[in-house]
Amino acid sequence: xxxxxxxxxxxxxxxxxxxxxxxxxxxxxxxxxxxxxxxxxxxxxxxxxxxxxxxxxxxxxxxxxxxxxxxxxxxxxxxxxxxxxxxxxxxxxxxxxxxxxxxxxxxxxxxxxxxxxxxxxxxxxxxxxxxxxxxxxxxxxxxxxxxxxxxxxxxxxxxxxxxxxxxxxxxxxxxxxxxxxxxxxxxxxxxxxxxxxxxxxxxxxxxxxxxxxxxxxxxxxxxxxxxxxxxxxxxxxxxxxxxxxxxxxxxxxxxxxxxxxxxxxxxxxxxxxxxxxxxxxxxxxxxxxxxxxxxxxxxxxxxxxxxxxxxxxxxxxxxxxxxxxxxxxxxxxxxxxxxxxxxxxxxxxxxxxxxxxxxxxxxxxxxxxxxxxxxxxxxxxxxxxxxxxxxxxxxxxxxxxxxxxxxxxxxxxxxxxxxxxxxxxxxxxxxxxxxxxxxxxxxxxxxxxxxxxxxxxx
Numbered sequence: 001x002x003x004x005x006x007x008x009x010x011x012x013x014x015x016x017x018x019x020x021x022x023x024x025x026x027x028x029x030x031x032x033x034x035x036x037x038x039x040x041x042x043x044x045x046x047x048x049x050x051x052x053x054x055x056x057x058x059x060x061x062x063x064x065x066x067x068x069x070x071x072x073x074x075x076x077x078x079x080x081x082x083x084x085x086x087x088x089x090x091x092x093x094x095x096x097x098x099x100x101x102x103x104x105x106x107x108x109x110x111x112x113x114x115x116x117x118x119x120x121x122x123x124x125x126x127x128x129x130x131x132x133x134x135x136x137x138x139x140x141x142x143x144x145x146x147x148x149x150x151x152x153x154x155x156x157x158x159x160x161x162x163x164x165x166x167x168x169x170x171x172x173x174x175x176x177x178x179x180x181x182x183x184x185x186x187x188x189x190x191x192x193x194x195x196x197x198x199x200x201x202x203x204x205x206x207x208x209x210x211x212x213x214x215x216x217x218x219x220x221x222x223x224x225x226x227x228x229x230x231x232x233x234x235x236x237x238x239x240x241x242x243x244x245x246x247x248x249x250x251x252x253x254x255x256x257x258x259x260x261x262x263x264x265x266x267x268x269x270x271x272x273x274x275x276x277x278x279x280x281x282x283x284x285x286x287x288x289x290x291x292x293x294x295x296x297x298x299x300x301x302x303x304x305x306x307x308x309x310x311x312x313x314x315x316x317x318x319x320x321x322x323x324x325x326x327x328x329x330x331x332x333x334x335x336x337x338x339x340x341x342x343x344x345x346x347x348x349x350x351x352x353x354x355x356x357x358x359x360x361x362x363x364x365x366x367x368x369x370x371x372x373x374x375x376x377x378x379x380x381x382x383x384x385x386x387x388x389x390x391x392x393x394x395x396x397x398x399x400x401x402x403x404x405x406x407x408x409x410x411x412x413x414x415x416x417x418x419x420x421x422x423x424x425x426x427x428x429x430x431x432x433x434x435x436x437x438x439x440x441x442x443x444x445x446x447x448x449x450x451x452x453x454x455x456x457x458x
Contacts, residue, residue, distance in 0.1 A: 017042070017181055020084065021173035024068055027093045029175055033070040033100075035111050037174035039308070039349055040066040044167050048138040050146050051160035058135060067349030070096045074105040080350040108335040109352075111309070116341075117178040118306040125296050125303035128183040129212040130167070138163040144219035145191045152227025154195045154234065159203070161191035161223070170304075178310030184303075187216045191223050195230040202236065202414075204229035204384075208440070211299045229383070232404075236416035239405060239457040245379040246420055246453045247372065247406065250438065252385050253362075253445035256431070257291065259424055261357040261443070262392050264318060264326075266333025266344075275395035275425060276324060283322050285428045290363040291319040293328070293344070300359040302442045306343075308353045313343035318360070330355040361444040365433035369447040372434045379406035380415065380455055395424040419456040427453065 021038040028036040042064050049057035067080040070093070077099035081092050146161035164186070171181040190207025206226040208217040248256065268274040276284065285291075295313040297303050307313045309331050316326050327337070330345035330353045346356035365372075373381070386400030398421040404411045427450050434447035 017171035047164035145223040148220040148223025154231035157194040159192040202233040236414040253448040266329040270336035285322040295358040302358040308347040309345040364437040374409040422453040
């Protein structure tokens with residue numbers, strides 16, 4: 001009887017996924033690997049786009065990919081494939097082993113010890129809604145969203161609206177005994193429009209992405225918001241160079257947390273390429289500021305029950321009362337620093353694990369956004385940031401920005417084509433959060449005020 005070839009598992013067949021990985025890891029061990037792990041990613045994604053009232057796009061993608069990592073002593077190699085026939089899996093193993101034997105040794109690589117892997121109990125972060133919308137439903141959402149945006153007086157053109165849905169399954173298995181799978185879903189809708197005419201044109205957008213369909217904002221609300229944002233930026237002025245308070249809208253305030261996450265990343269700390277590398281335990285924010293990373297947050301966009309190395313990933317306080325309390329660590333960076341992993345490993349099928357934050361957020365402050373602005377005589381309210389002018393070694397910060405001028409505690413006229421600058425070390429210490437935190441993104445922050453930044457204007 002002919003040998004039955006393994007077939008790619010369907011998205012819901014978790015046991016088939018783990019069986020496939022178990023077989024692959026076993027083949028690697030039999031052929032000489034000292035240790036091995038494998039990750040499998042199955043995914044389905046559908047998106048429907050509309051522009052100026054007409055269907056512009058309909059896409060459906062289905063992907064199945066697996067990655068194998070093998071260890072020969074202190075050498076490792078990673079290979080990936082979407083061909084899962086028995087012959088191809090054998091070739092995958094042979095190629096990985098040949099690569100591992102030819103690369104330099106890495107004293108910090110390796111799997112978690114058998115006593116360190118996640119064994120449960122499994123916390124369900126409620127990150128999968130198996131409701132699959134039809135293309136007609138997605139198209140209707142995109143149409144409702146764009147129609148609402150274009151109905152806002154002053155909106156003259158559209159870059160289009162898009163509604164999408166995806167479902168993904170991640171399975172990980174290693175020779176240290178770990179095996180686990182989880183599925184996650186996404187529902188999303190967004191639109192970008194233009195306002196004005198002739199040489200005066202402004203663009204803005206709005207979007208919403210959720211794990212569960214029930215949490216998704218109404219398409220009309222997103223469309224109106226995008227239209228109002230675009231028209232409110234008409235008549236933008238230039239301002240003179242000045243040193244003033246900067247207030248970050250929540251939509252861009254989370255960028256400051258992304259910079260913190262980069263500086264607290266274990267790989268950057270171990271390499272000495274972070275301006276926080278010697279600051280553990282020290283005051284880096286004002287008293288009262290707290291920043292948390294929570295991979296277990298229910299319905300979080302970056303939630304997962306375990307990390308990419310099969311380690312437990314409990315909630316972690318990154319900053320407590322202004323003091324830096326933890327690094328974002330995977331196993332390799334933890335070993336470099338002589339510490340334990342904080343369960344923050346992430347990986348794809350063709351790359352080794354690396355440390356990464358999950359649902360990172362700043363706890364809300366005690367004052368409202370209005371009160372945060374009320375005593376500002378002259379200042380700038382940022383709604384858009386442009387470019388990536390941040391030096392993570394020195395902390396120097398310089399980014400293009402657009403938003404609104406603040407006069408006597410009121411947000412007034414729109415401002416564009418300016419640069420805001422400072423140093424993240426000073427910015428963090430002079431930062432005040434408002435009380436309006438909402439969880440809308442993977443990284444979330446309330447409205448944030450930063451004192452003493454420089455605006456480079458006209």
